[in-house]
Amino acid sequence: MKKLISLFTLAGLLIIATSSMTYAQDDKATTDENATQEKVETTDEATQNADAEQAADEEAVNEEEAAAPQSEDKPLHQQLKIKIIEGGPMFMGFVILTLILGLALSFERIIYLNLATTNTNKLLTKVEDAINQGGIEAAKDVCRNTRGPVASIFYQGLDRYDAGIDVVEKSVVSYGSVQMGQLENGLTWIALFIALAPMLGFMGTVIGMIGAFDAIEAAGDINPSLVAGGIKVALITTVSGLIVAMILQVFYNYIIGKIDSLVNSMEDASISLIDILVDFQAKNK
Numbered sequence: 001m002k003k004l005i006s007l008f009t010l011a012g013l014l015i016i017a018t019s020s021m022t023y024a025q026d027d028k029a030t031t032d033e034n035a036t037q038e039k040v041e042t043t044d045e046a047t048q049n050a051d052a053e054q055a056a057d058e059e060a061v062n063e064e065e066a067a068a069p070q071s072e073d074k075p076l077h078q079q080l081k082i083k084i085i086e087g088g089p090m091f092m093g094f095v096i097l098t099l100i101l102g103l104a105l106s107f108e109r110i111i112y113l114n115l116a117t118t119n120t121n122k123l124l125t126k127v128e129d130a131i132n133q134g135g136i137e138a139a140k141d142v143c144r145n146t147r148g149p150v151a152s153i154f155y156q157g158l159d160r161y162d163a164g165i166d167v168v169e170k171s172v173v174s175y176g177s178v179q180m181g182q183l184e185n186g187l188t189w190i191a192l193f194i195a196l197a198p199m200l201g202f203m204g205t206v207i208g209m210i211g212a213f214d215a216i217e218a219a220g221d222i223n224p225s226l227v228a229g230g231i232k233v234a235l236i237t238t239v240s241g242l243i244v245a246m247i248l249q250v251f252y253n254y255i256i257g258k259i260d261s262l263v264n265s266m267e268d269a270s271i272s273l274i275d276i277l278v279d280f281q282a283k284n285k
């Protein structure tokens with residue numbers, strides 16, 4: 001009997017111990033699961049916060065990039081195209097037209113003057129040698145085969161040698177004036193475009209300001225957005241006109257300097273030609 005009670009007692013103790021261990025394991029597992037779930041939830045929340053912050057940063061960066069001027073990323077010709085459109089096709093078209101015509105005339109004059117430039121010392125030497133060896137006709141052939149205004153002046157003077165030195169001198173002076181007029185051909189038009197370009201720009205400025213004041217009058221209030229458009233057009237046209245005038249002024253001054261150099265060479269060479277003819281006439285007397 002005592003053994004049976006002992007067995008039942010031992011079995012009960014084993015059942016209680018097993019139940020306690022199972023409960024403890026279940027409790028621990030539940031605790032671990034809750035901790036893991038809380039950790040996961042915390043991690044998810046942190047991740048969501050990080051994603052939200054990253055999205056906010058990217059949105060801020062995108063807004064800054066959108067707000068920043070995009071012209072910096074565009075080539076120069078596209079920026080100029082945008083400015084021309086913003087300045088208004090009417091006045092900007094006239095300003096660009098003055099630039100094109102002025103540059104065309106300037107390039108034509110530069111090419112003409114470069115072709116008219118000759119080595120006057122070398123030409124004088126050839127003419128003097130031809131006069132001493134073959135006479136006036138040989139010197140005329142040298143001038144006929146040489147390009148440039150100096151050779152043309154020499155030819156006109158040599159062609160009138162039989163009329164006397166005084167006639168030769170007058171002929172050289174007169175034909176020199178003709179050649180100088182040909183060198184200066186087209187300069188008045190370049191000067192016109194230099195003066196016209198800023199005038200067109202200032203006209204665009206005045207019209208842009210009139211449009212800005214009309215917008216203010218129509219709105220009945222001074223709003224910067226209303227005035228900005230007209231002022232922007234005014235400034236763009238003014239700057240464009242001034243830039244065109246400055247570009248053409250540089251070419252104009254270069255052409256004037258080139259003409260002055262050629263005229264000085266023509267005058268110096270003409271004096272030398274008269275001296276050569278005087279010596280030749282003295283030798284043949």
